[in-house]
Amino acid sequence: MLIQLRDETVSLISFIGDTAAAMWEGIRHPKRLRWKDFLFYMNSCGPDGLPITIMICALMGVVLAYQAEVQSHKYGADNFLPMVIGCTILRELGPLMVAIVSTGRCGSAFAAEIGTMKISEELDALRTMGIRPARFLVVPKMWAMLLMLPLLTAIGDFVGCAGGYMVLRSEIGMPVDLFLRLTRQGVAVKYFIEGILKSVVFAYIITVTGCWRGFRTGSDAIAVGRSTTSAVVNSILFIVLADAFLAKLFTVIYTWGQ
Amino acid sequence: MTDETDSSVKQNVPAIEVRDLSIGYGKRVVLENLNFRIEPGQIVTILGGSGCGKSTLLKHIIGLHKPLRGDILVNGRSIVNADEAEKRSIMSEFGVAYQGGALFRSLTLAENIALPMEELTPWSRDEIKKRVSEKLALVHLDGYESYMPADLSGGMVKRAAFARALALDPKLLFFDEPSAGLDPLTSDMLDSVILEIREKTHATIMMVTHELPSIFRISDRVIMLSAEKKGVVDDGAPAYLRDNSRDDYVRSFLSRGGKVNCNETERGHV
Numbered sequence: 001m002l003i004q005l006r007d008e009t010v011s012l013i014s015f016i017g018d019t020a021a022a023m024w025e026g027i028r029h030p031k032r033l034r035w036k037d038f039l040f041y042m043n044s045c046g047p048d049g050l051p052i053t054i055m056i057c058a059l060m061g062v063v064l065a066y067q068a069e070v071q072s073h074k075y076g077a078d079n080f081l082p083m084v085i086g087c088t089i090l091r092e093l094g095p096l097m098v099a100i101v102s103t104g105r106c107g108s109a110f111a112a113e114i115g116t117m118k119i120s121e122e123l124d125a126l127r128t129m130g131i132r133p134a135r136f137l138v139v140p141k142m143w144a145m146l147l148m149l150p151l152l153t154a155i156g157d158f159v160g161c162a163g164g165y166m167v168l169r170s171e172i173g174m175p176v177d178l179f180l181r182l183t184r185q186g187v188a189v190k191y192f193i194e195g196i197l198k199s200v201v202f203a204y205i206i207t208v209t210g211c212w213r214g215f216r217t218g219s220d221a222i223a224v225g226r227s228t229t230s231a232v233v234n235s236i237l238f239i240v241l242a243d244a245f246l247a248k249l250f251t252v253i254y255t256w257g258q
Numbered sequence: 259m260t261d262e263t264d265s266s267v268k269q270n271v272p273a274i275e276v277r278d279l280s281i282g283y284g285k286r287v288v289l290e291n292l293n294f295r296i297e298p299g300q301i302v303t304i305l306g307g308s309g310c311g312k313s314t315l316l317k318h319i320i321g322l323h324k325p326l327r328g329d330i331l332v333n334g335r336s337i338v339n340a341d342e343a344e345k346r347s348i349m350s351e352f353g354v355a356y357q358g359g360a361l362f363r364s365l366t367l368a369e370n371i372a373l374p375m376e377e378l379t380p381w382s383r384d385e386i387k388k389r390v391s392e393k394l395a396l397v398h399l400d401g402y403e404s405y406m407p408a409d410l411s412g413g414m415v416k417r418a419a420f421a422r423a424l425a426l427d428p429k430l431l432f433f434d435e436p437s438a439g440l441d442p443l444t445s446d447m448l449d450s451v452i453l454e455i456r457e458k459t460h461a462t463i464m465m466v467t468h469e470l471p472s473i474f475r476i477s478d479r480v481i482m483l484s485a486e487k488k489g490v491v492d493d494g495a496p497a498y499l500r501d502n503s504r505d506d507y508v509r510s511f512l513s514r515g516g517k518v519n520c521n522e523t524e525r526g527h528v
Contacts, residue, residue, distance in 0.1 A: 122361075128320050128354045
């Protein structure tokens, strides 16, 4: 167990290093980026995931507003609801839910794609051609995710807040101008930026974990399925860990010098 | 050193040299103390029963795995002790066709063959397009440029894999089980393609297969491995080994291929 954990850790660190080198090479020689693949992954990680992201985030806003409204109504604190909904969605739930949805859609797809390529010796073929698999396979996915996940998060934030507003309107009859005014008063722009920065970190985690699990695929019949499952489970674990760390980090930053 | 001396030295360098090589997985030794040289221009087959380590040996020679001990020289350069950059440079000097073809399924045939050219050479698009057509013509797949690998038959996939292996005009080619899973007629056709490739490119070809008719038809030399002895049991021209090997296992193994027509009378013991 401990030996397996050590091997996995060494392999992950080595993969992160390899990916960083490939990303750096891509930055130095942008012409060598596989633009066709990049556009393909932009589409599959972004627009293709938009309907499910919108649905999940809207429902998340609805559920959050219902729960918060029941409690705050008891204390006559309805005017705090837009701030509670806005802060929670922009800082935490928006980036987290969008990242979890993208892990299920993209992280698993990355692992399955690379795992299948490994079984059919396509990775060996790349290596013997003198092409680094990380540059060929990981870099286009990484750039696509780094661009698309923050965009999806911004849309998810907006839709989540809209879902929350729908509940406040139907339950306590809050007008839209009041909702917007209270949101502007209670929710600072820095919270939106915090959520977007988190989504950049989550995009990196989803891509690295998905691709790494793909490269670690074994050679038996169920190997690809196992890699896909591991990619999702590991990604979610790493995302939650990173989220906890970032939550503390941003709190420290906000209270700096106060 | 003058250019003339340089080239004469180069001519004496074997295409592949294996020195005291032991290979395996973890602590399990599959083959040990292997020593052989493959001279330029030969077609050499690595032969042996299932599980004797043929494909494992091939994967070590092409630098995908690190051996337990020993050295492998490809065109005089050690692929075992090379750093990553050096290894990529050695790898770019040879072409490999894998058992299942290993074509990239998201790319067309032309894109598959163009890939190493785009990635590793400064050639222009027109130049690459011209070369892709040449390679496809060499394996009789002209006109199939825009086909996806999934639309091709097994034999066509193998030929496309040959074409991709030839992309950078390597002088050394490795074919892993080129005719595995193919019907006899398609297998015959692939043999002809391999002979044609050798004739036109003068490349050294190393194959792993246990298709005996193919071996008798195209191989100059067979290196016979045994799982029991964990090493080379005999080495020579296929017909010679079938009739004269000192090892019963080798004679019995090769006799299963019958007296297949080939240039066997012209080929002596290597």
